[in-house]
Amino acid sequence: MRTRWAIVANLLTQRIVGGEYPVGTVMPNEVDLAEQLGVSRSTVRAALGELQQAGMISRRRNAGTRVESVRPLRGPGSYNQTLATIEDVAQYGAQTDRHVQEIATEIADSKLATLLDCAPGEAWLRVSSLRSSPIASSPPLCWTDVYVAPMFAAIVRQRVADYPGLISTLIEDFAGHPTAEIHQTITAIGVPKRLVTALEAKQGAHALEITRRYLDAKDRVFIVSRSIHPADRFSYDSRLKRQSAPSGVYPLSAKPKRLAG
Template identity: 35%
Template sequence: MQGPRYQQVANTLIDEIRRGRWPVGELLPTEVDLCERFAVSRHTAREALRRLREAGMIERRQGSGTRVAALAPRVPYEQRVSSIEELLQYGKATRLDVTRIERRGADAATAQWLDCQQGAAIIRLHGRRTDRATQVLLCATDVYLLATPETVKRYGDTPALALATMLSDLNVSRLSRVEQSFAAVPMPKEAAGELHTRPGAPALAALRRYFDRSGKLILAAHSVHPGNTFTLSMSLGHDVIAAR
């Protein structure tokens, strides 16, 4: 356990909710109870509960109490992307298993994604992303980055090491902006097999480009989600908290 105290409390509660300690709809302990249990101030307990609510795991009502939220049974899986924090939350709640790493030249599409010359040396990682809690297979993902001496030294190694290094790079301090675009496409032949769907079925293709503080592109990732197991969700506006 590390990080701020409220994060530890939040992680513990998330874990216990996932394990079913409080079923959906059940009342959670009150703020005062949590204060006693974790030996923290009410302020800290509230900060933890705030995280859970922003993650959509609980619903709170003044005067009534805190309940475990329904996990949106209507949609198999819902990615929330209204903020970088939520995107990082998605990254933490899922696992990327890298199956292949290779160096190659950039084709036309990749060159545009990485903002480089066609044929430039790039590194490509291929893998599958699964939900940590449910083990549901979410998408096939290709990660592309320029093969500079720095990145080769950093990523051009074993898949496990490359992944660990990359995750540490995509942390809040360095990550500054993410561009995303989505489109409905026919499921590609290559991905159909590993995602257990038929080629041509509706799929959601996502292209994400990550930029650091100086505006430099860190990497581009292209994912293919089966249409029947994935929903993209977001919220716009200012008083996100005030409502509900």
């Protein structure tokens, strides 16, 4: 028997294919769709999540749900994320499930210290997790190692197992320390041998390694995350717009400062 959200997802797909919601237009919001279809808002949200994972729609806070394609671009259990703001990153945490695999203290050697922009010998908390789609039968979306600065280690260790969102929002919610900026690097790699079994992937399969450094208002790094995404389960969308500037003038990025423990 099909679940209610799957029936709604199929109905919305039919509306997109039939042209009721053309590509490039914004669909009605969750509340309006729930009223139209006679279902709960949570059912609509789950159905829209399915369409987003298939690449048929994109969802952004304050911009609504935009139709991107009349056919699925990815298979079940994949994930598509449109990133433009810190809130978009947080939305990923709200729409996927974290399964903590290990929590440990890491003493930074020279290589890790370079990644964390800290002094060698500092003790950072590492939280290793699998992220998965709400679709129970789907393989994991990614493996993530999150490194947390010493001053927030205790609160994260205490609360992370029961907190549904990203660790950055956990720190903001319970320590009042918000993220001001995220520096992100995406690299093409092969799935590491140590993660093949956990990710249900083939050894050497293509993957995206995504490293994010979370900075506070004083440009201090307080979280670093490194995620391995099998390439067939995740993609990023971004829109680039021309910004007028004086000829020959380009913005310079400042080097993040260390966050004292």
